[in-house]
Amino acid sequence: MSIPKIELHLHIEGAAPPAFIRGLAQEKGTNLEGVFNKDGSYRFENFNQFLSVYEAACTVLTGPDDFGRLTTAVLEQSIEQGVIYTEAFLSPDFCGGGDVGAWREYMHAMQEAAAKLPQIEMRGIITCIRHFGPDQAKTAAICARETAGEFITGFGMGGDEMQGTQGDFAYSFDMAREAGLRLTTHAGEWGGAESVWQAVRDLKVERIGHGVQAIDDPALVDHLAEHQIVLEVCPGSNVALGVYADWRSHPIERLRERGVPVTVSTDDPPFFHTTLSEEYDLLGHHFGWEEETIRAVNVTAANAAFCDAATRDKLLKALEPAS
Ligand code: HPA
Ligand code: ZN
Secondary structure, eight states: OOSOEEEEEEETGGGOOHHHHHHHHHHHTOOOTTTBOTTSSBOOSSHHHHHHHHHHHHTTOOSHHHHHHHHHHHHHHHHHTTEEEEEEEEOGGGTTTTOHHHHHHHHHHHHHHHHTOTTOEEEEEEEEEGGGOHHHHHHHHHHHHHHBTTTEEEEEEESOTTSSOGGGGHHHHHHHHHTTOEEEEEESSSSHHHHHHHIIIIIOOSEEEEOGGGGGOHHHHHHHHHTTOEEEEOHHHHHHHTSSSSGGGOOHHHHHHTTOOEEEOOBSTTTTTOOHHHHHHHHHHHHOOOHHHHHHHHHHHHHHOSSOHHHHHHHHHHHSOOO
């Protein structure tokens, strides 16, 4: 497909090709027992196992240089998919343990790697991890506040949505907002419509990671549509993790039809055996998405991107149909 793509929801560590993680493990003599299947793919059967395997894979990413190399590998993968702009979730917890000085070095390594690839533009969303708790989240928020700027443009939260409430993290989100960062959080992937209400009400985010379970609450669907709160939808991730049994039952098209602004992303593509092109192919297959819809969804993503006006204009121009 020739339409350029904009991806708003991608975890940098979760986008690591398994061979890249295995290579680092070999270099460092780290035993990654249990992380891979015999065929070399990541091994997990449910969301909690996914989170454990994810964190185990991260143990081989031990310094800024590793994250620089990871960024190059991930962006090259995205370029191959026709992605011209990507926002990656970056976690200070995996990059120096929340220490601001260490984080700065990791961030510079990623920023430098991205700057070497002119085919794609990257921004970082600093992400706290919900199951590490609100105190640890504050260290991520401080890293975000201290490095907010051209490259770090957002703050968000991932991890186990069933731990605590969104509001437990309000202090960190307030700090990030005051530092000028734009906000998103994972909600309504596992925690139902109530978790999305919490995200909107208690964290005042302008985008929602996943948000798909909003479909179960018509008043919430209306609210998202009315306030144009953008969903970062990752259908392949939802199907792979069993949030929905299959593509046919995924609510993305019903949400879109009800006027909710939806965008399409891959979340952790090698974990879920997906690519952004495959996501659009399957949206075409199951919901009849054609070029016009795909272009419109990417325009929605460009308008919702956490970037400066000049970059947004460039993205919107790239999305104009050739005349
Ligand atoms: N959900 C929540 N947290 C995550 C995910 C996800 O899909 N991927 C990486 N961290
Ligand atoms: Zn995610």
